Amino acid sequence: MPFTAPRWAPSAPLQPLSFDWLAPAGVELAVLRLDLLDAQISGNKWFKLRPHVEAAAAAGADGLISLGGAHSNHLHALAAAGRRFGFASVGLLRGEPQDTPTVRDLQAFGMQLHWLGYGGYRRRNEPGFWQPWQERYPRLQVVGEGGGGLLAARSCAAIVEMARQQLASLGWNDYQGWWLAAGTGTTAAGLVLGEQGGRTVHVAMAVPPGHGVERNLPAMLAEAGAEDGGYRLLDASLGGFGRLDAQLARFIRECETCSGLPLEPLYTGKALMALRNQVEAGYFAAGTRLLLLHTGGLQGRRAMAQRLEEMAA
Secondary structure, X not given: OOOOXXXXXXXXXXXXXXXXXXXXXXXXXXXXXXXXXXOOOOOOHHHHHHHHHHHHHHOOOOEXXXXXXXXXXXXXXXXXXXXHHOOEEEEEEOEOOOOOXXXXXXXXXXXXXXXXXXXXXXXXXXXXXXHHHHHHXXXXXXXXXXXXXXXXXXXXXXXXXXXXXXXXXXXXXXXXXXXXXXXXXXXHHHHHHHHOOOXXXXXXXXXXXXXXHHHHHHHHHHHOOXXXXXXXXXXXXXXXXXXXXXXXXXXXXXXXXXXOOOOOOOOHXXXXXXXXXXXXXXXXXXXXXXXXXXXXXXXXXXXXXXXXXXXXX
16 A cells, blocks of 8 residues: 655754763764664664655555665664554565564564575675566565665765754864764765765774775765765774674773763774774874764664673673
């Protein structure tokens, strides 16, 4: 059944952060808490999904079909949005059937799940991959893995204005740059487009070099007609996406204890540790003010909470 695009414009708070490694360098930091955007549709995922949801509604589709893993923040947000706003959702999942907190949520939200195996999932970028699924679900609109692309990046550009509107609450009249984690580069591209070269977007890659961010980000900017600049890429992956170690686990525990800011270890946790390393190395001049983007994803932490505790001990 066709649905109406939601007129939903949630906001997230901008909050100051204080860590013992900031003051000696004279660096100030605030965090835009996209993890508090909504209890279920949180983080940067709604910004990336919104244009796809609107396009599906405008086309008279019944809903959306996409793909991801057993802990996917993207599928979690899509399923939650489908339940709340009344559209159908289908998820194609990597690997064999698993019982994870995320998968249980997807089922509770009413998403129809199909497990592709690992070989089947690897074929997701091959020509013709979507044909049988479009034949099976002709009234659903396809959303690529993670909801990436220029459409989503342009939607993410609104994050910049969301933060700017709250600067006065911090007593700030300006800032010098953004700091965020990246898996595909879509949200980072949105910030670059939103800043229009005015401030540097520091992109802490959660995936190793060569896994797409370096290619995707400039490609989206070129497609938008923007210059390939205004950003800086750093490797924060620790050698692999999803790779954890004791240092990261302890860093997350210390930061949470100090600030009360909840972190997950795949994206924002790694990004914040990379920022600390850059600050302590003297990269930023005294007086620099930075905005950290918390991209959410805390729902995915549930499956690794015990492992994190053991590694931090």
